[in-house]
Amino acid sequence: xxxxxxxxxxxxxxxxxxxxxxxxxxxxxxxxxxxxxxxxxxxxxxxxxxxxxxxxxxxxxxxxxxxxxxxxxxxxxxxxxxxxxxxxxxxxxxxxxxxxxxxxxxxxxxxxxxxxxxxxxxxxxxxxxxxxxxxxxxxxxxxxxxxxxxxxxxxxxxxxxxxxxxxxxxxxxxxxxxxxxxxxxxxxxxxxxxxxxxxxxxxxxxxxxxxxxxxxxxxxxxxxxxxxxxxxxxxxxxxxxxxxxxxxxxxxxxxxxxxxxxxxxxxxxxxxxxxxxxxxxxxxxxxxxxxxxxxxxxxxxxxxxxxxxxxxxxxxxxxxxxxxxxxxxxxxxxxxxxxxxxxxxxxxxxxxxxxxxxxxxxxxxxxxxxxxxxxxxxxxxxxxxxxxxxxxxxxxxxxxxxxxxxxxxxxxxxxxxxxxxxxxxxxxxxxxxxxxxxxxxxxxxxxxxxxxxxxxxxxxxxxxxxxxxxxxxxxxxxxxxxxxxxxxxxxxxxxxxxxxxxxxxxxxxxxxxxxxxxxxxxxxxxxxxxxxxxxxxxxxxxxxxxxxxxxxxxxxxxxxxxxxxxxxxxxxxxxxxxx
Amino acid sequence: xxxxxxxxxxxxxxxxxxxxxxxxxxxxxxxxxxxxxxxxxxxxxxxxxxxxxxxxxxxxxxxxxxxxxxxxxxxxxxxxxxxxxxxxxxxxxxxxxxxxxxxxxxxxxxxxxxxxxxxxxxxxxxxxxxxxxxxxxxxxxxxxxxxxxxxxxxxxxxxxxxxxxxxxxxxxxxxxxxxxxxxxxxxxx
Numbered sequence: 232x233x234x235x236x237x238x239x240x241x242x243x244x245x246x247x248x249x250x251x252x253x254x255x256x257x258x259x260x261x262x263x264x265x266x267x268x269x270x271x272x273x274x275x276x277x278x279x280x281x282x283x284x285x286x287x288x289x290x291x292x293x294x295x296x297x298x299x300x301x302x303x304x305x306x307x308x309x310x311x312x313x314x315x316x317x318x319x320x321x322x323x324x325x326x327x328x329x330x331x332x333x334x335x336x337x338x339x340x341x342x343x344x345x346x347x348x349x350x351x352x353x354x355x356x357x358x359x360x361x362x363x364x365x366x367x368x369x370x371x372x373x374x375x376x377x378x379x380x381x382x383x384x385x386x387x388x389x390x391x392x393x394x395x396x397x398x399x400x401x402x403x404x405x406x407x408x409x410x411x412x413x414x415x416x417x418x419x420x421x422x423x424x425x426x427x428x429x430x431x432x433x434x435x436x437x438x439x440x441x442x443x444x445x446x447x448x449x450x451x452x453x454x455x456x457x458x459x460x461x462x463x464x465x466x467x468x469x470x471x472x473x474x475x476x477x478x479x480x481x482x483x484x485x486x487x488x489x490x491x492x493x494x495x496x497x498x499x500x501x502x503x504x505x506x507x508x509x510x511x512x513x514x515x516x517x518x519x520x521x522x523x524x525x526x527x528x529x530x531x532x533x534x535x536x537x538x539x540x541x542x543x544x545x546x547x548x549x550x551x552x553x554x555x556x557x558x559x560x561x562x563x564x565x566x567x568x569x570x571x572x573x574x575x576x577x578x579x580x581x582x583x584x585x586x587x588x589x590x591x592x593x594x595x596x597x598x599x600x601x602x603x604x605x606x607x608x609x610x611x612x613x614x615x616x617x618x619x620x621x622x623x624x625x626x627x628x629x630x631x632x633x634x635x636x637x638x639x640x641x642x643x644x645x646x647x648x649x650x651x652x653x654x655x656x657x658x659x660x661x662x663x664x665x666x667x668x669x670x671x672x673x674x675x676x677x678x679x680x681x682x683x684x685x686x687x688x689x690x691x692x693x694x695x696x697x698x699x700x701x702x703x704x705x706x707x708x709x710x711x712x713x714x715x716x717x718x719x720x721x722x723x724x725x726x727x728x729x730x731x732x733x734x735x736x737x738x739x740x741x742x743x744x745x746x747x748x749x750x751x752x753x754x755x756x757x758x759x760x761x762x763x764x765x766x767x768x769x770x771x772x773x774x775x776x777x778x779x780x781x782x783x784x785x786x787x788x789x790x791x792x793x794x795x796x797x798x799x800x801x802x803x804x805x806x807x808x809x810x
Numbered sequence: 811x812x813x814x815x816x817x818x819x820x821x822x823x824x825x826x827x828x829x830x831x832x833x834x835x836x837x838x839x840x841x842x843x844x845x846x847x848x849x850x851x852x853x854x855x856x857x858x859x860x861x862x863x864x865x866x867x868x869x870x871x872x873x874x875x876x877x878x879x880x881x882x883x884x885x886x887x888x889x890x891x892x893x894x895x896x897x898x899x900x901x902x903x904x905x906x907x908x909x910x911x912x913x914x915x916x917x918x919x920x921x922x923x924x925x926x927x928x929x930x931x932x933x934x935x936x937x938x939x940x941x942x943x944x945x946x947x948x949x950x951x952x953x954x955x956x957x958x959x960x961x962x963x964x965x966x967x968x969x970x971x972x973x974x975x976x977x978x979x980x981x982x983x984x985x986x987x988x989x990x991x992x993x994x995x996x997x998x999x
Contacts, residue, residue, distance in 0.1 A: 236837060236845065340848050364871070392848065396848055398844065399843075399868075400842060400843065468871075471869050471870045471871060472869075475870040541873075562887065562891055562922070563887060563922075564913050565856055565911035565912075566911070566912070566913065568854055568856070568912045595854070603918075768916050771912055
């Protein structure tokens with residue numbers, strides 16, 4: 232059979248396809264995005280981008296109840312959004328296998344927090360599986376679907392960034408069609424009114440007991456006995472590092488983080504002199520294991536924060552032995568920045584000049600918080616900007632809302648900003664909202680959304696009109712502005728801030744990385760006009776530098792948006808026509 | 811026997827393709843391969859690092875700092891950042907190109923005055939090459955990755971044919987010849 236080097240994400244999609252899966256619905260989120268992108272490449276699968284994770288999970292539930300195998304993939308914080316249906320589908324159970332992916336991000340490569348979603352499995356009362364490499368991503372996706380159907384339960388497949396984005400060899404198999412199970416109307420199972428939910432809760436508890444027994448025997452949990460001086464319990468990415476750094480240790484690899492196999496762990500603990508639980512983030516296993524009266528090391532040695540790396544294990548267990556010392560302190564960092572020609576830069580240049588409070592959101596534009604733009608005051612979660620602006624207005628009144636703008640991208644607005652806009656109108660707010668419509672979900676790598684006019688296959692799709700939507704929500708003051716028209720955008724923002732009602736400004740300009748979107752204007756430096764004042768550098772464009780008192784444009788980086796020419800007070804930068 | 815390689819550069823410089831070609835060569839040679847690459851925020855002009863490990867059987871996909879055999883650095887500052895990861899007897903090539911990050915452009919931090927000397931102070935065996943000039947000579951500034959791979963191919967034991975096959979498998983057909991030329995220029999370094 233063919234072997235291929237695959238990312239964990241690609242392997243999950245492959246596993247779902249091989250297992251006869253049918254329906255995938257997701258909202259993009261690093262590090263989970265490629266699962267759904269890869270799934271969309273299999274013609275046998277229906278795959279879509281949903282407006283948010285809650286909708287995605289509900290679509291998957293509908294498909295599962297219909298009798299087919301279904302999957303929803305999301306990043307860890309997406310599970311928060313989808314938690315509502317997940318807690319109750321635990322009660323209803325499934326028909327076709329139902330798996331959701333929680334892609335956690337220890338180390339926060341691209342996230343706003345470091346939550347450990349194993350807690351969700353326990354709280355929702357469902358089993359979780361966690362692969363260590365791409366081969367297991369494929370195998371465990373299949374196993375998760377089988378467990379889902381065997382135990383009539385949704386299953387969490389937990390990934391972390393290193394496993395989702397890491398590439399290892401995978402043996403490919405063929406697709407085996409899964410039979411579509413008949414849909415039968417069954418209110419006792421699917422209508423979670425209290426009369427049905429009460430007996431269902433008992434079913435859930437009985438299911439967990441059955442799963443505890445299953446955990447004792449499943450091959451997902453594996454004991455690898457070696458030297459008995461040290462025993463290590465671990466999962467996921469950490470397992471690979473343990474095998475490399477502690478080659479003589481005995482290992483209990485938990486491919487099923489919840490529920491835990493109590494007898495298996497008890498036996499393993501008894502067989503080794505010292506037991507170590509090496510887990511990223513929270514002491515999830517450690518707390519449960521200690522509650523059984525078993526002694527072990529864990530968070531007394533390993534930190535609660537950040538990912539665990541091979542050298543972390545070496546440094547923590549063999550202090551002084553690791554020769555490595557980072558010598559990179561003090562070296563200039565290279566953080567990600569808004570691209571040259573990015574329309575968000577134009578928007579935030581206006582907001583920065585107006586010195587308004589900017590309640591921001593999640594997307595590429597979050598990068599505008601960083602100097603030199605430094606044009607964002609808050610970022611909490613998807614869609615929070617509008618609700619927070621409303622809250623600030625209610626707390627501090629009109630004086631504050633006159634100098635406050637809520638800013639969010641169109642994908643984030645679709646995700647969870649719309650209901651906050653309805654709330655602001657309904658409760659008589661006087662806030663100004665800017666929807667940065669760049670026609671794409673850019674941060675996660677250009678996924679189309681309901682505002683793009685294209686579906687996941689790049690085929691034409693209905694395009695949401697944000698101005699009309701705002702009007703339908705009851706917003707009376709709506710503008711559409713090209714953010715590169717700096718004078719107009721400035722005037723519109725000023726006008727909106729003066730109006731004591733909800734105002735919506737749609738800043739429309741496609742992401743510069745979309746085909747044909749770059750403006751490619753001819754840019755020239757008029758050297759005799761440049762006084763080296765560096766005013767142009769305040770927009771944080773990576774294509775601009777001032778050397779020896781003279782501005783320079785890096786031609787390979789510049790996309791010719793011309794914003795720097797608008798910024799220069801001396802006419803030292805000139806924008807011409809498109810090249 | 812495990813071989814560890816780090817590819818470090820700036821988003822958009824072609825580090826991902828370089829990693830793909832190396833792992834393809836190792837696969838063609840029948841070896842186990844693991845690759846670790848973090849994408850997401852690392853795009854958009856940020857630092858990017860790819861780790862490739864190959865051998866009979868690879869356990870961890872992540873390299874051990876200070877034990878890396880080879881480093882391909884696409885830019886001086888990025889070379890300086892990863893040089894300490896190299897084993898004392900490892901080999902490193904650094905593209906002699908300076909790309910100032912926004913932290914420097916905006917005047918908040920300074921680019922090292924002599925990055926080459928700083929790298930040499932960490933790993934005296936460092937090799938510097940104007941890979942950008944060679945790439946342009948081959949036909950495109952985008953082939954810096956193939957120039958550096960050419961150098962790497964001389965350090966490793968794989969047959970040149972494997973590399974050429976891997977390039978053909980990983981590169982769009984119309985760019986194969988230019989890339990092979992850049993690769994050959996790198997081999998001559």
